[in-house]
Amino acid sequence: MILKNYKQTLWLIVFVWFFVLMLLITLKYFPISSNVAFLQIKQTEVIEIKSYLFIFYIHVCSSIFTLLAGFTQFNPNILKQFPSVHKWIGKLYVFVTLVLASPSGFFIGIFANGGFYSKISFVILSILWFYFTLKGFILIKRNNIKCHKAFMMRSFALTFSAVTLRLWKVIIVSLFHPAPMDVYQIIAWLGWVPNLLFIEYCIFKQKYK
Template identity: 30%
Template sequence: MTWLRKPWVGPLAFVVVAFVAFSLPPYLTGDRVQARVQSDWGPHYPLLVVHVVCASIAILTCVVQIWPWFRGRFPAWHRRIGRVYVLAGVLPAGVAGLVIGWMTPFGAVARVSNVLLAVLWLTFTWLAWRAARQRQFRDHRKWMIRSFALTVSIITNRIWGVIAFLLLADNVPEAELPNTIAGISTWAGWTIPLLIAQWWLERKPQRRAVQRETVPA
């Protein structure tokens, strides 16, 4: 079966669904404590809920969008889900993330990272959308891969946060620890996936060229 040629689809889908199922419910309770709201700024919590809910839509739909078998088998649904990804996912989540990222209580390092992430997320997604509308599907795919890397960066953000805590908990003053961990995890969370995505985009054409050269005439 052709979909089995992409064995990463199943594990990725499992991780994304499990992450959303675990992370989303606390934000829907209306309880700021359960939602782990760290800011006293009034609009922070409703904007955080919008960001989390819409980002959940983005990450769930994005997994379907990058699945080659689904794209090839159901192109009409690929286009419909793509609209959901952009209009109900990235656009509201990115705008809300831009505001709450600027208002973060975790210091200037995390603030710059959050704002830059939101700007790049919105920009890459818009460029992917524009390329698709112009039927420049090769460019659309490249920008969509970059957008996907930033969409799933919330998962790697959590991983880096745990690693930073384990490494720094005994070496950084307690008062400085939250901002230090936030600064490390926010930057590493999205820059590393984006660099990997860019490396993959630049490497794959070279690999195909080598394969063509080794095929006997």
Template identity: 30%
Template sequence: MTWLRKPWVGPLAFVVVAFVAFSLPPYLTGDRASARVQSDWGPHYPLLVVHVVFASIAIITCVVQIWPWFRGRFPAWHRRVGRVYVWAGVFPAGLSGLVIGWMTPFGPVAMVSNVILAVLWLLFTWLAWRAARRRQFRDHRKWMIRSFTLTVSILTNRIWGVLAFMALADRVPEAELPNAISGIATWTGWVVPLLISQWWLEREPRRKTAVAVEQREPVSV
């Protein structure tokens, strides 16, 4: 089967579903104390719930959208799921994330990172949607890859958070540790994957050109 040629699809889908199954339920209870991020700012909790719910929709639909087999086999559904990703996923999650990122309790370093991440997430997704509407599918694919990278960056954020804790636990005063970990994790969580995705996008045309040239070269015997 064609989808088996993309071995990353299954593991990525499993990780995303497991992450959502772990992260989402506490925010569906209405209990402010169950939130994993606490803040004294009154609107923080309802906005956090909005962000988590719609970000969960975004990350699940995003995995479906980048699945090559699904795109090729069901183009109409690809467009429908894409609308859900944009309007019921990224946009409400990004706008709420922009506000709660600005009001983060984890200090100015994390705040700047969260705000930039939210702005870029909204921008990349809008550019991907606009390119699709204009039938500029090559540009749509590039912007969608960038949008996807920021959507799933929450996964790498958690990994960097664990590594930062292991590195700083015995070196940073306990009162400063949450802000230090959050500052490191929020920046590396999305900057590193975005740089890798940009490197891949720039490398891909050169790789295709090299293959095309190689195929045109005569074989010497």
């Protein structure tokens, strides 16, 4: 019991730390500007594609919400003591992911830095994110709680790629100093594939407990 509480506390501290970092990154884009932070290297898209800036901001704002909402959904205390909170935040998570975050991520992915390999990675990420979230929603409607949980774990693993992508970028740049375009091609895949593999391992372990 003590070990379990220790793990939950440690996870909470780690998550809050990463969430604050992501929130600080997000706040760099406000007040709204077309030439700030990441957008400084996306001026071609901003100028030539009229909808790019609007969709980019949809993605930035919706993604930070899914990151926070996803965490509450896997908190056992909230699930047991406040099931209605879990239910309604879950509905918001599904809506924001399916209607805003995933489609906008798909659009931005088409114009990702790093060429074809980066673009295909972000497009696949967006499609899988959409599919896992939708599947999880359908399964809970059918009262299949176990499978619902598994698919929502997969969904949040991809949500968390917003964090892991940036972590891998810092690590790779610090250790290997690759060319900028090489960095994008590498982190485009490292940002989410290891997350998904780890979650599949966790699901597999739970299945045979």
